[in-house]
Amino acid sequence: MPTAAANQSTIAAISTPPGSGGIGIIRISGDQSLPVLKTLFTPQDPNCTYESHKFHYGHIVHPASGKIIDEILAVYMQTPKSYTREDVVEIHCHGSFLVLQNVLELILEQGVQLAEPGEFTKRAFLNGRIDLTKAEAVIDILSARTRKGVDIAQQQLSGSLYNRIDIIRKSLTHMRALIEVAIDFPDEDIDIIDREQLLKQLDNEVAVPIERLLKNADQGKIYREGISVVITGLPNVGKSSLMNTLLQEERALVTEIPGTTRDTIEECLDIHGMPVRLVDTAGIRDEVGKVEELGIQRAMTLINEADLVLFMLDGSKAVSDGDKQLFHAVQHKPLLAVINKSDLDSECDISSLTPDVNVQQIQISAKHQQGIEGLKHAIFTRVTSGTDQWEEEGCAPNIRHKAALTKAHEACQHIQDALSNNLTTDLIAVDLQECLNHLGDIVGETTTEDILDVIFEQFCLGK
Known part of the structure; x- marks a missing residue:
């Protein structure tokens, strides 16, 4: 899985939709989050200790002119207990776009970088807080057009899809371990591998669950799109x-x-x-x-x-x-x-x-x-077709997941053919790893950088 680069820049963005509202939120993430807040924020309590996960009342003040920009509530969330697993600051301003823009400009003047679309969630993924299916669930929550769509996304955010993929991958990993032992000890191949039993296990624990997920993907597409x-x-x-x-x-x-x-x-x-x-x-x-x-x-x-x-x-x-x-x-x-x-x-x-x-x-x-x-x-x-079976199983894969599941199912069929035709364990091992890799693409463990970029570009700024 791709990992977050060391010493990343601190980023910031407005996290609430454009337009007027009672409250607008600016989010900052990175090592300089708290120092930037201390530079711009004058707390009402002169002895403020910036205790983590507590709101602090005060004003954003221009560091050069001393002019009050806005009356705010600020909260500091110390790593790793934050959305990105980095130091995070949220500034809750009045919901005027001009006020938010003024505060954001002051933050950027402190050397903070404007966040790219989805960059906060991308850091949450890269830092191991969420897997890729949960990151995509965030997109689905933001874009859902019906309550049912929100329910589907919430189920995925709670880990419904990840858990099902994880069970399949664990079964494949166990099979891969047996195959590797057979490769290392070829003379004991007959005793180590019961091909008929392995075929049954592959069907019950891999092929059938993947087929169910593929069926649910078609229903999920309807509710998403x-x-x-x-x-x-x-x-x-x-x-x-x-x-x-x-x-x-x-x-x-x-x-x-x-x-x-x-x-x-x-x-x-x-x-x-x-x-x-x-x-x-x-x-x-x-x-x-x-x-x-x-x-x-x-x-x-x-x-x-x-x-x-x-x-x-x-x-x-x-x-x-x-x-x-x-x-x-x-x-x-x-x-x-x-x-x-x-x-x-x-x-x-x-x-x-x-x-x-x-x-x-x-x-x-x-x-x-x-x-x-x-x-x-x-x-x-x-x-x-009047069916809501996917609701009982608690997940509905999206188009990207469906493509990976289709490839994983094809690899599974190759494994079944190899076992049935008594092919060498080396070939079986290759197909097992291919199946694992395709499932790993779904949760983000083997996903390439260009695919990640496409996924996170779908996010709005500030998320």
Whole structure:
């Protein structure tokens, strides 16, 4: 694992979001944290001892002019009991951006370096306070768009993924030790290695757990990144009304005039903890003006990029040729048929729309908000297959983890083939180490510097 360089520079950054607020926090980390604080801070208590992990009240004062910059609370956290395992100082100012900037500039004038994005968390990782999965969980907490997303990240921060990877790696390490003994004592190979037993152990303790993690990764991606759901249909079938009903606000303009929506409207929605980018599109029809035509072209582009299409029909009317043409244009996508206006007499027979394709249909009334919960459940079930097994296992690997797990699984298959075909222990040892290395990439023990840079560049300043 990469390690923190000796005598690193002291760094500082504003750790709270830009804008006005009651409190703003500046964080400093490194050997010069406390000396810098003593230079700029005038405590109310003249006998202040700067006891670690205790707040101290006073003022930030310009060291040259003696001008008071702000009334603050300061806390010093002595190494190693800090976020970075270095000496850390946090200065709690009033939440004005100008005040924070003035204080930060004074700190930088003392020879402190402005922190790079994610540099505090990177130091926490390099100094052994957290592993790489926990560092990535911090990113997920900061970027989560639903409570479920926060829950997933908190589970990973508490070590759920690391613990599962660690169990697998310990089993592989034990196998590697047996193989190494067999290599050192080749004449005793038959007595040392029971290949059939080793195959069972490899399957139960390595292959199957990795396969479960890979399955959970697909679910985790949905909750981290969300999905795109596009509403499409002919003009006046109720697309904008459905958009407003799902959002519980008048986001889209609704009129009886065909072509009211000429461009796409996008909003975010939380469906059972799954972030959904909901897109209302222009009604697709022939013989339209130039502006509406551009909206229709954009709608088709978004449909092709969508994870799920809600194909809307007017339930009070028979399926038209226009409905059929549009359906054939979008049927290559995962979709749900949404039959609107269920409060009126039904004239819509979906079998005439798609006699050869079994499409799930949901009856709703966007105007009276009927069937909306059923539609939300259908969206959730269609995308997630209705399974939340990952929640029981307590972890959901991200894309980087999935790539490493896939390579580890391939190495595991090579080991199984080598054992089954009675290949030499030297070859088995190589594949075992390769599997260990890929799992080590996940927790950060064998991760290269360039990968680390990519990971920590995703952080905001001050974290």
